[in-house]
Amino acid sequence: MNSVFADIGTSVFETMSRLARERDAVNLGQGFPDDPGPEDVRAKAAEAVLRGWNQYPPMLGLLELRQAVAAHYRRFQKLDLDPEAEVMVTSGATEALAGALLALVEPGDEVVLIQPIYDAYLPLVRRAGGAPKFVTLRPPHWTIEEAELAAAFSDRTRVALLNNPHNPIGVVHGTDALKLIAKYCLKHDAIALCDEVWEHLTFDGREHVSMMAIEGMRDRTIKIGSAGKIFSLTGWKVGFVCAAPPILKVLARAHQFLTFTTPPNLQAAVAYGLMKGDDYFFTMRARFQRSRDRFAAGLAERGFSVLESAGTYFLNVDTSPLGQLDDVAFCRRLVEANGVAAIPVSAFYETEAVRTVVRFCFAKSDATLDAALARLSEAARTPAIC
Numbered sequence: 001m002n003s004v005f006a007d008i009g010t011s012v013f014e015t016m017s018r019l020a021r022e023r024d025a026v027n028l029g030q031g032f033p034d035d036p037g038p039e040d041v042r043a044k045a046a047e048a049v050l051r052g053w054n055q056y057p058p059m060l061g062l063l064e065l066r067q068a069v070a071a072h073y074r075r076f077q078k079l080d081l082d083p084e085a086e087v088m089v090t091s092g093a094t095e096a097l098a099g100a101l102l103a104l105v106e107p108g109d110e111v112v113l114i115q116p117i118y119d120a121y122l123p124l125v126r127r128a129g130g131a132p133k134f135v136t137l138r139p140p141h142w143t144i145e146e147a148e149l150a151a152a153f154s155d156r157t158r159v160a161l162l163n164n165p166h167n168p169i170g171v172v173h174g175t176d177a178l179k180l181i182a183k184y185c186l187k188h189d190a191i192a193l194c195d196e197v198w199e200h201l202t203f204d205g206r207e208h209v210s211m212m213a214i215e216g217m218r219d220r221t222i223k224i225g226s227a228g229k230i231f232s233l234t235g236w237k238v239g240f241v242c243a244a245p246p247i248l249k250v251l252a253r254a255h256q257f258l259t260f261t262t263p264p265n266l267q268a269a270v271a272y273g274l275m276k277g278d279d280y281f282f283t284m285r286a287r288f289q290r291s292r293d294r295f296a297a298g299l300a301e302r303g304f305s306v307l308e309s310a311g312t313y314f315l316n317v318d319t320s321p322l323g324q325l326d327d328v329a330f331c332r333r334l335v336e337a338n339g340v341a342a343i344p345v346s347a348f349y350e351t352e353a354v355r356t357v358v359r360f361c362f363a364k365s366d367a368t369l370d371a372a373l374a375r376l377s378e379a380a381r382t383p384a385i386c
């Protein structure tokens, strides 16, 4: 068996969701909203299943979706993408990431990763033969330090993998941070592989800036998006990848032997959704911001130390003021004794793990958040067990 996959356990999201089901806990672990998503978009998918095309769509994706992706990014991020040569549809962002790493990395190439890292990245980098080099962010500000970038990049760096907005920490890396990373990509002739699935989930008036918009990066950035996050339909697994034609051509070679295509009916519905008026996107964002604020206020009232969340579905708590110095033990007790599932952030580190931060998903109804808060009151009062 290949050691990369033989030697790793079940993902922390799956593990916590299973525990939540077994314990009948409120599940604020795995990141998914508990509303059903926009009805008109779902109706389009249903209509396309019943009356549309249900055979293989084109390998690069339906042209109408690729056009909608280009128009959407022009409208919201001022990017100028050729839908025919620079956009491809994938089965979720996960497939786009896997395909990109397989397409870019030669055995021994170095890949820069910014910890905390989304769980799929490291196994995929390793399976592609890449040698990971880590840049480590720490609470409470999670700042990208230039000295760490300088140490991580070298002339062997093939790819820098960046998640912005950043899961699990809820940071929106701004233009200055992007320029800093760009400086090292340019210096070492590396490609920026940018997982921007949370691009629409930015709060307090923050605008998402794509790495593609940073000077010098247009043609060395691979931008990945996901309809799952844009439409609160995380199970749909419709992703898109944008890159300059010579790069996209190679990504398509990997994609054609991974999934080849993505369900055409869901693609048609996503094409419709991406063309919705600005209103939908701003209302969606405002709704999540309101949930964030409600949950943050409830946590603070109960004595939790809440870290800032500028984007994503996630809010983090620093457990050290409670005397809790082991996030895994804390989360286990939280689900088993208090009935709330959360995610220990140490799971997102390969080295120098931060062990005092716990992630909660706030993308839930008021009733779900309030039920979780009622259970969390007790957890804040319970003395440290570790």
Ligand code: PMP
Residues within 6 Å of the ligand: 031, 091, 092, 093, 094, 095, 118, 163, 167, 195, 197, 225, 226, 227, 228, 234, 237, 238, 239
């Ligand atoms: N990247 C990041 C950073 C994510 O948080 C997620 C899922 N939440 C994904 C990728 C996976 O996206 P998809 O479901 O479209 O594969």
Ligand code: GLN
Residues within 6 Å of the ligand: 011, 013, 014, 029, 030, 031, 032, 167
């Ligand atoms: N991206 C989701 C999260 O961060 C989980 C997705 C998954 O379970 N693979 O919670």
